[in-house]
Amino acid sequence: MAYLIVFLGGGLGAAMRHGVNIASARAFGTGFPYGTLLINITGSLLMGLVAAYFAFKGDASQHWRLFLTTGILGGYTTFSAFSLDAALLYERGEVSAAAIYVVASVALSIAGLFAGFALVRNFT
Numbered sequence: 479m480a481y482l483i484v485f486l487g488g489g490l491g492a493a494m495r496h497g498v499n500i501a502s503a504r505a506f507g508t509g510f511p512y513g514t515l516l517i518n519i520t521g522s523l524l525m526g527l528v529a530a531y532f533a534f535k536g537d538a539s540q541h542w543r544l545f546l547t548t549g550i551l552g553g554y555t556t557f558s559a560f561s562l563d564a565a566l567l568y569e570r571g572e573v574s575a576a577a578i579y580v581v582a583s584v585a586l587s588i589a590g591l592f593a594g595f596a597l598v599r600n601f602t
Contacts, residue, residue: 483541487549495554521555525562 495517502513528546532538538546551558560583567576 480541480544483545484549484552487545488553491550491553491555493553494550517555518557521551521558522561524554525551525558526565529562 498517498520499513502516506512525547528551532543547559564576564580567573567579
């Protein structure tokens with residue numbers, strides 16, 4: 479059942495992401511990734527609101543937590559999960575681990591993308 483809940487939420491989040499990307503492209507053009515920037519900021523804000531609500535109120539079921547965080551926000555942007563993970567490390571006093579996580583995630587993700595580009599270029 480949990481997989482179905484995440485699946486449904488993920489579809490909604492991905493549709494929302496697509497809508498924001500289309501609206502941003504129409505409003506601001508495509509010369510800069512405004513849509514992705516807006517998605518990452520709003521997704522992280524929403525993750526903060528939802529995670530804080532769950533932490534301080536705690537009355538939501540595990541299914542609602544999965545639907546909203548892993549499902550909708552995960553489909554909308556995984557940057558919100560990245561932001562939450564970094565913030566939780568920092569909040570636990572693991573500042574160096576948080577810094578390593580942030581730098582490694584960004585640098586290695588971009589490096590991975592370029593590696594993918596290079597592999598396709600070399601084999602096509």
